[in-house]
Amino acid sequence: MILEPQVVPSEVCCRCEVCCRFPEAGSLLRPYFTDVEIGQAISHGIDPAYFTNRSGCQISVISDHTGDGYLCPAFDPETRHCRIYPVRPLDCQLYPFALMWSDAEDYVLFGWDPKCPFLLVQSGEDLPPFLSDKDPSRLTLPDSLVQQAHSVAGMLESKKTLEYLSTHPRLITAFQPDVVIIKRLNRLTAALLPPQ
Ligand code: SF4
Numbered sequence: 001m002i003l004e005p006q007v008v009p010s011e012v013c014c015r016c017e018v019c020c021r022f023p024e025a026g027s028l029l030r031p032y033f034t035d036v037e038i039g040q041a042i043s044h045g046i047d048p049a050y051f052t053n054r055s056g057c058q059i060s061v062i063s064d065h066t067g068d069g070y071l072c073p074a075f076d077p078e079t080r081h082c083r084i085y086p087v088r089p090l091d092c093q094l095y096p097f098a099l100m101w102s103d104a105e106d107y108v109l110f111g112w113d114p115k116c117p118f119l120l121v122q123s124g125e126d127l128p129p130f131l132s133d134k135d136p137s138r139l140t141l142p143d144s145l146v147q148q149a150h151s152v153a154g155m156l157e158s159k160k161t162l163e164y165l166s167t168h169p170r171l172i173t174a175f176q177p178d179v180v181i182i183k184r185l186n187r188l189t190a191a192l193l194p195p196q
């Protein structure tokens with residue numbers, strides 16, 4: 001599954017220090033790979049040992065010998081490129097958009113992550129909410145990006161993708177208070193939660 005177009009230009013991501021790096025080995029932000037994505041990653045040279053559950057799991061990360069923290073084993077710190085870019089998982093393709101449960105876990109939300117410096121700048125802010133104490137709900141994106149976000153949300157709720165996400169509910173993360181909410185995904189919620 002390939003999400004097009006990519007919201008952040010590739011040349012911007014190549015200069016950025018945020019994605020593909022993690023503060024802890026057990027970071028909750030490590031990308032989740034489905035069974036198919038694990039197979040594709042392995043066929044593109046990633047050691048199967050980085051996947052603890054071949055039916056779907058977050059990838060195990062490695063120490064960053066060039067700095068602090070940890071790296072995705074698919075990330076090449078010298079070229080700053082993903083070694084499996086054409087088959088990177090949906091979780092990576094989605095970012096800096098986010099699919100997450102509401103705080104009460106009663107519906108699925110779609111939003112954007114102001115930890116992405118590109119989107120943060122587009123919103124006119126200098127600091128992400130966790131550094132500025134600003135309420136994330138007060139951050140806004142330009143209309144063109146909002147339209148792009150709604151287009152991605154629409155694709156996520158297309159019949160084919162709803163089936164895919166229903167089979168891989170781990171792609172919906174726990175609530176992240178810093179993420180700026182764009183909309184509720186009612187069809188996806190209905191597909192994931194049994195009727196009351
Ligand atoms: S944080 Fe944003 S700009 Fe940086 S690599 Fe990720 S998507 Fe690209």
Ligand code: SF4
Nearest residue numbers: 020072074075082092
């Ligand atoms: S799979 Fe590629 S894009 Fe995703 S975290 Fe790893 S290096 Fe980054």
